[in-house]
Amino acid sequence: MQDTFQDLSDLRARLSAAPGPDAQALRAASDRNGQLTKPPGALGRLEDLAIWMGGWQGTDRPRAARPHVVIFAGNHGVTAQGVSAFPAEVTAQMVLNFQAGGAAINQLSRQFGAQMDVYPLDLDRPTADFTQGPAMDEAAFLHALQTGWTAVDPQADLLVTGEMGIGNTTSAAAVALALYGGQADDWVGRGTGVDDAGLALKARVVSEGVARHAGATGLEVLRCLGGRELAGMAGAIARARSLRIPVILDGFICTAAAACLEAETPGALDHCVAGHVSEEPGHARLLAKLGKEPLLRLGLRLGEGSGAALAIGVVQGAVACHSGMATFAEAGVSDG
Amino acid sequence: MQDTFQDLSDLRARLSAAPGPDAQALRAASDRNGQLTKPPGALGRLEDLAIWMGGWQGTDRPRAARPHVVIFAGNHGVTAQGVSAFPAEVTAQMVLNFQAGGAAINQLSRQFGAQMDVYPLDLDRPTADFTQGPAMDEAAFLHALQTGWTAVDPQADLLVTGEMGIGNTTSAAAVALALYGGQADDWVGRGTGVDDAGLALKARVVSEGVARHAGATGLEVLRCLGGRELAGMAGAIARARSLRIPVILDGFICTAAAACLEAETPGALDHCVAGHVSEEPGHARLLAKLGKEPLLRLGLRLGEGSGAALAIGVVQGAVACHSGMATFAEAGVSDG
Numbered sequence: 001m002q003d004t005f006q007d008l009s010d011l012r013a014r015l016s017a018a019p020g021p022d023a024q025a026l027r028a029a030s031d032r033n034g035q036l037t038k039p040p041g042a043l044g045r046l047e048d049l050a051i052w053m054g055g056w057q058g059t060d061r062p063r064a065a066r067p068h069v070v071i072f073a074g075n076h077g078v079t080a081q082g083v084s085a086f087p088a089e090v091t092a093q094m095v096l097n098f099q100a101g102g103a104a105i106n107q108l109s110r111q112f113g114a115q116m117d118v119y120p121l122d123l124d125r126p127t128a129d130f131t132q133g134p135a136m137d138e139a140a141f142l143h144a145l146q147t148g149w150t151a152v153d154p155q156a157d158l159l160v161t162g163e164m165g166i167g168n169t170t171s172a173a174a175v176a177l178a179l180y181g182g183q184a185d186d187w188v189g190r191g192t193g194v195d196d197a198g199l200a201l202k203a204r205v206v207s208e209g210v211a212r213h214a215g216a217t218g219l220e221v222l223r224c225l226g227g228r229e230l231a232g233m234a235g236a237i238a239r240a241r242s243l244r245i246p247v248i249l250d251g252f253i254c255t256a257a258a259a260c261l262e263a264e265t266p267g268a269l270d271h272c273v274a275g276h277v278s279e280e281p282g283h284a285r286l287l288a289k290l291g292k293e294p295l296l297r298l299g300l301r302l303g304e305g306s307g308a309a310l311a312i313g314v315v316q317g318a319v320a321c322h323s324g325m326a327t328f329a330e331a332g333v334s335d336g
Numbered sequence: 337m338q339d340t341f342q343d344l345s346d347l348r349a350r351l352s353a354a355p356g357p358d359a360q361a362l363r364a365a366s367d368r369n370g371q372l373t374k375p376p377g378a379l380g381r382l383e384d385l386a387i388w389m390g391g392w393q394g395t396d397r398p399r400a401a402r403p404h405v406v407i408f409a410g411n412h413g414v415t416a417q418g419v420s421a422f423p424a425e426v427t428a429q430m431v432l433n434f435q436a437g438g439a440a441i442n443q444l445s446r447q448f449g450a451q452m453d454v455y456p457l458d459l460d461r462p463t464a465d466f467t468q469g470p471a472m473d474e475a476a477f478l479h480a481l482q483t484g485w486t487a488v489d490p491q492a493d494l495l496v497t498g499e500m501g502i503g504n505t506t507s508a509a510a511v512a513l514a515l516y517g518g519q520a521d522d523w524v525g526r527g528t529g530v531d532d533a534g535l536a537l538k539a540r541v542v543s544e545g546v547a548r549h550a551g552a553t554g555l556e557v558l559r560c561l562g563g564r565e566l567a568g569m570a571g572a573i574a575r576a577r578s579l580r581i582p583v584i585l586d587g588f589i590c591t592a593a594a595a596c597l598e599a600e601t602p603g604a605l606d607h608c609v610a611g612h613v614s615e616e617p618g619h620a621r622l623l624a625k626l627g628k629e630p631l632l633r634l635g636l637r638l639g640e641g642s643g644a645a646l647a648i649g650v651v652q653g654a655v656a657c658h659s660g661m662a663t664f665a666e667a668g669v670s671d672g
Contacts, residue, residue, distance in 0.1 A: 044635025104373075331432070
């Protein structure tokens, strides 16, 4: 029987009671880092990353040998407003592509040795158009969160959550505007490739949606303006926290979903690192709000967890150095 | 019998006659990229990288399954001036660490499936102090270049060159100043960790050395101010070009060595991508002079080929997507 939460108040309680990193392991990993055969600090961010992994995994020898990539797909009622360059049926077509192994995320998962699972979430029942009412009722929202929660392999040593959902940059922009304010223009971008008119339309739709759900906070923002795949990612990220599995955040949509957890419970994303910053302009803003510095800056804007999956390689490099290198004493190298 | 060049004028002739990328393969790889199941441009820099790999490998399906990491080590007479935070015997100690598998580069090579070879270059005979005379005579220089040339596995599909040599950030700074001008302060940095007085000393030593060899250009700069490990890297990078093997440049020292090839023959580094930009401040300047945008910015300053080896993962991700993804037609996905 899967361990899961019963309702939203149970989820909130679990977020509040979630464990932090292991302080003793953090110290031990930091001590080990200081003894490795390199000048102090010479591996730069890789050193911080390995120590952070050690803290969450509760060991001075962290691993990234069993990464798990979980992809959620959902459809969005707001596409009726014409906010995407691609038709909504592409969501289901791409799920078939994921299942057949043909998408970018399949190649990246294989390259970095990750188990990859795909969860299409009621693709034949798009969320409601959020300019008209809440994207999801409580039952649908709870179901998507629970699907995410139970999707995480408890044996994984690293988690990536990804998404597919035509229209979901519009949803993510609405979530970001509701959480952090500003103007809709600050948060909308070209997504899969809308033109200037499409961009203006997205901003208008996002403004309307956020106005419609004014006063929503935390998880309620995710229910009213998000989508099933965003809720799935949030559920998976929350579960990873309860299991102390480190998470690599992907792009704008993943980060918007995650930000609802942070808005609900400050510190809820302490077990998350930003895998990359995407070309979608709202993403850099979101990461700045969350105080997360991206590992990669390569101009990706695909979603699917692709940027985070690419960053698995960086994390694997960091823990390989940290856990595999000889110490000065072991190697008989003079220590400065 | 190894194919190698006979003397410096033969090397110069080979640099001038070196092949470019395969134009037909570049077009085919670009065409393929446009048909893959993703919005146009959505994989950002990974797309350019895969097409570039395809051009050099002469195929629309590039690979990065046989990376080769070649490390050269050398000692520097200029350490007699007190320019390093570590004693010169660390070079030989670290070579033993490489051979025993305990260094950062060993872990990174293993993580990304690279063959790794180490070439200690006459460690018991440091180069001459370049403030007193040329670092190497022609015979020593030729030998180091040829060692690098023959070190490259012709079956490799990607090359990383790395180095170890106490004192070699001073040598690299002198090379950079001789090639590009400016002030010594523009090019010196803290290396393995010198203090402010050490930094001022490095700048003085670099200025003196460059003044002593005023008028040197191209490969002659490398002979007079470089070191055996820099010459080894330059030889390997030149050989990779003759074999059309793409190269990932590492940090400041690797890039300074490579820059001598570019100064000798403009375009000599067209088969090279910058793996990362290091914390050594001269590195970003050097990359700007060469017009190379780094793949990673993670604050590394270790050398050993470590930043380039980490970037193997990025290149592997890029070619995995490019060569493994389904096309819109294959997957039955609607194309925008």
